[in-house]
Amino acid sequence: MKTALFLLLLLALGAIPGSLVPQRAADPNGVIQFQREDPELFAVLDALQLFDTYTSVWFSAIYILLFISLVGCIIPRTTHHIKALRAAPPKTPKNLSRLEGYHLVELESGVDPDATVARARQVLQKAGYRTAVYGNSVAGEKGYLRETANLVFHFALVGVLLGLALGTGFKYSGQRVIVEGTSFTNQLASYDSFTSGAFVDDESLVPYGLRLESFEAEYEFDTNAGVAQPLDFVATVDVLREGTSEQRSIRVNQPLDYEGTSVYLLGNGFAPRVTITNPEGDVVYSEPVVFLPQDSNLTSLGVVKIPDGLDEQVGMLGFFYPSAVVLDSGALSSVFPEPQQPVMTLNVFTGDLGLDEGIPRNVYSLETEDMTQIAGGDTGNPAVVLGLGQSAELPHGLGSITFESLPRFVSVDIHRDPTQLPVGISSVFIVAGLVTSLFVVRRRAWIKVVEGGDQQTVIEVAGLSRGDDPGLDAAMDALAKEFSQGAEITLKP
Structure with missing residues (x-):
């Protein structure tokens, strides 16, 4: 131990x-x-x-x-405890006066010794002792539950270790951004990031999908602090599986639990739908672009990459302001997280996007070291500024861009942890075993019938505890009083 x-x-x-x-x-x-x-x-x-x-x-x-x-x-x-449960209480010591809680009970003369022993056994059994008769004495023992609870505690601790060791191999956690009106399928290729145990593969993932129908945010403007305080976020999703659909909602700290997985709402923002056409009017890009929030008013940063369809590869680094205002410096800022006056600004770059090198690239960042900026900054051309529904021409006659619509997005964490159930059950047994072992006392007691002088019968009561037991003396006193039924009790000096 x-x-x-x-x-x-x-x-x-x-x-x-x-x-x-x-x-x-x-x-x-x-x-x-x-x-x-x-x-x-x-x-x-x-x-x-x-x-x-x-x-x-x-x-x-x-x-x-x-x-x-x-x-x-x-x-x-465990082996020792099972043997102790099957064994009889230990025999009565020859000299009980050496034990703790020793009491003498003087009875009337002429009592029947056998009846007295039977009475002693009844008293011990009534107090919860398991008893055995040894001649003119009765031995009792109780508190086996203490060791049982102690063993339960240790078995449960092993259960926690086993649950963690085995369950970790089947545990996984993945993150995904879902835009309103789009779907996500629970498979490895669909995640933006994914971590898992050694035994997780596509076959072990629960086959279902999620479609984000709508996202609603509720804010309250704090006039003292001058900021918007979030009150509630609700994502309404359709859970899709085998041709069936079930509508559910996800809130902060209220995940969607489905088939052993938990879907947590991590964040939210805006994903403006941008359409880009070449000089001939052909659409070369039309997708919602996820803009990542940078502050509490959801001023957001986003990247647009157009590798094909235009005369050159084009990258755009932009900011989105849900409720845009112009500061004294001329810069834009958002004063509220809801889209009361949405504005998007874009700096435009041309050159190699690095998408043909076979190296994974972060879709939320734009590497501009090998690119040429043609709009915004010190280029001499102003950044592209678009309100909702507006269009603008791209520099150098590359084409045009339109701010089509303003869907929202949510970021979710899909989590499966098979260790929770075994560890949770084991933890309950750990607490139960520990609490029980703290309050149950392992105690032995003996009542011995002794023939005294003048044909007077004397009863000796004594006990022994395995471990600290401040209540032992009081327990033996209670046994003596129960046995004597009011007779005078003489304590040995």
Whole structure:
């Protein structure tokens, strides 16, 4: 047991690095940023597997050793406890006066010894003791539930370790941005980012889809602070499976639970639909563009990439203002997160977008090092400014752009954690076992019939506790009073 406690302490200490440095499984971008900022320290920490703390060799070794130690502790204790449950209470000691809570009860002369022993057994059984008669005495023992609860606690602890070890392999978490009117299918290729255990593949994902029908946000303007305070966010989705549709809603802290997965609402924003045509009037691009919020008023940043259809590859870096106002400096700003006066501005670049190199690119960023800016900034051409429903010509006769409509988007986290049920059940048993073991006392008691002088019968009552038991003396006193039914009780000095 000491080994198990020591390993449990080591496990707690070993988990500390997982909260101090980013983990590849949970924050891969943070790991990359750490490497860029401090490559020398990164090399040392990476050699120690601190960026993969919970799957590292040393953490796994502690975990496995703790499991083995607990099992090695539980098995012999369980065997011993089963034998104790089947065994009779221990025989009455010869000298009860050496034990705690010793009492003498003087009875009237001429009492029947057999009836007295029977009476003693009834008293002990009434108090909850399991009894056995040994000649002129009765032995009792109770509190077996304490050891049973203790074993339940340790079995449940093993259950937590097993649940985490086995369930982690089937656990996954994926993030996806869904625009109003579009659908998402629960498969690996559909996620924007995805982390999972070793046993997760496309076959293990629940086959269903989500379609975002609408998103509603409720705000209250705080006149004292001068900012809008969010009150509620509601995403209405259709859950699609095998040709059937079921409408559900998702709120903050009220996820959509479906077939063992939980869909959490992480964020929201606007995805203006942009249509771009070439000089001949042919549509080369017509999609909603996700603009990522940068502040509480949903001033948002977005990127448009047009690799084909125009004379050159074109990239646009833009800002979206839901409720635009012009500041004294001439810059735009949003004063409210709802689209009361939506305006979009775009800086335009031409050149290589880097999409033909076979290297994955972030759709929410634009690498402009190898591109030429032709609108906005110091180019001499103003940035493209569009209100909802407006169109504008692109510089250099590249074509035109139209701000068609303003759907909203939500970002969701789809999470499946099969460890929750076994760990939750085991945790309940851990608490129940611990609380029970704290309040149940393992106690032994003996009542012995002794023939005194002048044919007077004397009853000896004594007890013994396994562990600290401040209530033992009071319990023996209660047994003596119950037995004597009001007779005078003489305490041994």
